[in-house]
Each structure stands twice: as structure tokens, then as C-alpha cells.
Amino acid sequence: MYAGERRRQILDELARTGRVTVTDLSAQFEVATETVRRDLDQLAGRNQLVRVHGGAIPRGTAEVEPDLQSRRVTNIEAKRRIALAAAELLPSDPQAAVLLDAGSSTAELLPHLSGRRGPVITNAPAIAQGALVHTDLAVHVLPGRVRPTTEAAVGASTVDALRTLHPEIAILGCNGLDLDGFTTPDPDEAAVKTAMVRSAGRRVVLADSTKFGARHLVTFARFADVDVLVTDAELPGDLRQGLADAGVEVRIA
DSSP: OOHHHHHHHHHHHHHHHSOEEHHHHHHHHTOOHHHHHHHHHHHHHTTSSEEETTEEEOTTOOSOOOOHHHHHTSSHHHHHHHHHHHHTTSOSSTTSOEEEOSSHHHHTTGGGGTTOOSEEEESOHHHHHHHTTSTTSEEEEOOSEEOTTTOOEESHHHHHHHHTOOOSEEEEEOSEEETTEEEESOHHHHHHHHHHHHHOSEEEEEOOGGGBTOOOSEEEEOGGGOSEEEESSOOOHHHHHHHHHTTOEEEEO
């Protein structure tokens, strides 16, 4: 069976059942699980489904957001290109403070911190741990309750800590990007992202093309609140115009 036909049948199965798993599809098509994962990643990259741990769900479903483990292996090449482009935005002063949001895209910036000596601040324990390989960095972890889904520290203590910080740049991820702005499903995580945006001198959002047109429960930033969007593909015309009208620089990796 050709890959295109297999992917069409995957979408048919998803429409019929509301969820597909890698193991079931592997058995159904008699192919390796790695082949199915590539199929699902391709379909997610075309906005035809949403990857979750162990499989996929339809776009627009009310099911819980994909966990961090799933997002770490979804659109990974695009996220690495985005991180490489975003690294060019890091302050020229190696002592400047950098604030990194939790997320799979922001985590891809870790290899690009080499040579920096200033503070790296994050609400993600995993990102803090990864940053420690660069021994010249002063790594700061924000306080708060760690959400199991995203492994991000959230809550009032996280927001309060951000009110006293003024990093030169904040680099954030998002779950969705539409004409209302940048969105995420969880109100507590949205509050932290908003506080990050307000704290920083320059605000950068990383969003691969699967986020285009997706809208989640909470808008954490309007276009005018952000300075740069880094993505991996051309934006639809309405989004491109909305960002341009708000003065947002768009960089395509």
C-alpha cells in the first residue's frame, strides 16, 4: 500500500472512531510503528489531526491537550529549524537575561545557549536541567505547581515571581494562533505566559505551522503584545495581515 493511501485510511478511521493509536494502526496495516508515527506526524503537519501520546485525535476535539512527551516527537525537524532561527534573536550581550517558557519548541533552544553567561530563567524543570550543561549559565527555576501535562510551573507564586523580573527577552510557545492572538488550553498556564510577556523587554513566540488557525480556551497575548513570531511556513493571508498590522516581525525558518 502506498503511503498516501494508508494516510487516507488513517483519516477515515479517525473520523469513524474519534481516536487512533500507533499500535493498532501498525497491526492493521502490517507496518512498523515508526512508519505509523511518521504518517501521523505528516498528517499533523498538514493540520489534519492532532498528535497525542500513543496516537492521534481529530482537530477541534475537546479532549485534553497533547502531553509534552507527544509534542517532543511531533514536527521535531520544524521545531529545530524554528529554534535555530530564534537563536539569532538572542541578545548580543552574553550576560543578558533570557526567559524561556516551558514547551517542546523552546526546549530546542538549549543547544544554542552555548557561550552565554547570563541568567536563564524558566518555568520548566526539564529546560532548567538541560541548561545546566552550559556551566557558565546562571539557571533560575520559577516557583509553582508543576502541571503533569506540560511539565510547566504555574500558579500565583509563578506569576508573582515574574512581576519582579525584567529579562531582556522572553521566548514562548503557544498551542494556537488565530486572529484573536496566541492561545493555550489551561488558564493557569495562560496566566504565566501573560506574565512572561509583560515582564520582558522583547517578546518572541515560537509556533510551528500546525498551530495556524487553532484556537484554545485562553488568549494569553494579542498580536500587539508580541514583537516577533518565528515559524516554519508561510502564514495564511488573514493571519499574515493581522500580524503585519500589529507590527509583528515574522521570521520563517
